[in-house]
Amino acid sequence: MAAVPDKILDLPGRPTDRAHLVDRVFFGFGTLAAAWLAWDAVRASFGPSWWSLGFLVVFWLVLAYLVLPRLNRILSSVYVPDYFIGRTRTSDGLLGDPLNLAFNGTGEQLSTALRRAGWIKADPVTLGSSVRIVGSTLMDRSYAEAPVSPLMLFGRQQDAAFQQEVAGNPGQRHHVRVWRTPPGWVLPGGHRVDWLAAGTYDRRVGLSLFTLQVTHKIDADVDVERDFIADSVLRAVPGATIRPLVDFTTGYHSRNGGGDTVHTDGTLPVVDLSAVETAADADPLVNPSEDPARLPFEVLLPAVLTILVGPLVLLEALLDVGGPSSTAERLLLGGVVALAATSIFCAVMMLRRSAWARRWLLLVSSLIVVAQFWEYELTGASDRQLTAMYHAGVMILVVLALSSPVATAWCRRRPS
Incomplete structure (x- = not known):
C-alpha cells in the first residue's frame, strides 16, 4: 500500500x-x-x-x-489576485487597463518605431508637469507631452508612455503605456515577448468612480485603440510584422481603476520590431523609478x-x-x-x-x-x-x- x-x-x-x-x-x-x-x-x-x-x-x-x-x-490587497491576469493595476491596487498589445525588440527599436509612427513620449509625472496639465486642460491649450498617470505591472509603473493629442485638446488623446518584461518571463502558453503594452483612448476629463479624483475617462472599446496603435506602427516602420495571439484572454466586459467600462475580444497582437533600424538618438526606455x-x-x-x-x-x-x-x-x-x-x-x-x-x-x-x-x-x-x-x-x-x-x-x- x-x-x-x-x-x-x-x-x-x-x-x-x-x-x-x-x-x-x-x-x-x-x-x-x-x-x-x-x-x-x-x-x-x-x-x-x-x-x-x-x-x-x-x-x-x-x-x-x-x-x-x-x-x-x-x-x-484582500480580493485582487497578486499574479499575472492580463490586467494592470493602479497605484491604489485596483485593476487597471487591460494589456492589449505586445512588442518584440529593444527599447531603442520600440522608441524609434513609435516616434516614426507619430507618437510622442509623455513627460514623467512631477509637480511641474501636473500643474501644467491642469492649466492646459482648464485653458484648453495644447500639451503634446502631457504626463500619463502611472499603472503598475510586475510590481512597477510603466517604463514609458507615448501619446497622440487630438486636435490640440489635452482632454482627448491616444496613448499607450509600455512595460519591459522580466528576464526569462513568458506569457501564458509559453510565448515570449520583450514588451507588454496597454493602449487606450482618453475621451474626456471626469471624476474617478472609485476615488473621486480628477482623471481622464477612456473609451470602452480598447480593441479599437489597440488596432490603431498597431496599424500606425506597421504603416510607418518598414520591416515591422505582426502576429496575433488569439484568445490570449477570454473576451470580457469590466471596469478599469477609474470606473470606466472596458471590453475586449481577448486577442493580443505581438508586433515584431527586431528588424527595425534604430535612430541615432533613440531612447532606450529605461524606467527612472528603478534607479x-x-x-x-x-x-x-x-x-x-x-x-x-x-x-x-x-x-x-x-x-x-x-x-x-x-x-x-x-x-x-x-x-x-x-x-x-x-x-x-x-x-x-x-x-x-x-x-x-x-x-x-x-x-x-x-x-x-x-x-x-x-x-x-x-x-x-x-x-x-x-x-x-x-x-x-x-x-x-x-x-x-x-x-x-x-x-x-x-x-x-x-x-x-
Missing part, C-alpha cells in the same frame, strides 16, 4: 514578520487619521461664516486623494518638514527656558528639546535608508496627531480648533508619506 503523502496546508497570504506588522499598523492608523480629518472638514463647513463652505473643498481633497486611495489599497539612488518624494517631504520644523521647536524651547519657570516646566522643555533633536537626527538617518529612523518618526508623528486631535475636540474656541486641525493635517500628511509602500521600500532596500 502506497504511503499517504503529508498534508500541505495552503494558507493565503505571506508570513507576517514583526516589522511588517508594525508597518501595517501605521498604515491603518494613517488611514483612520485621514478619515478623521475629512470628517472634521465637513463639520467645519457648517460654521457661522459663509467662507466655512470652503471646507467642503478640503473634504473632497482629503477624501479623494488620501482616504479612498488607502481604503482601496487595503481592500484590493535605487532616486530619493522618493514620500521620503523627502517628511524629512524636510522635520528638519525645518525641528530647529524652530528647539529655538522656542531654549528661549522659554531662559525665563523664570518651575522645575516641571524646565523638565518638560528639556523633553521637547530632546525629542526635537532626536527627530532631526532620525530624519537625516532616514535619508540614509534607516528603517528604525522611519519608524521612530512614524511614532512621534502619530503621537502628535493624537495630541492635536485631543486639542481639537476639547477646545471650544474656533480659532484654536482651526489651528489644531491645520497642525494635525500637516502631521497626517507626514504619517501617510512615511507609511506608504514607497517609503517602506526605500528604507528597506540597499543601493546596489
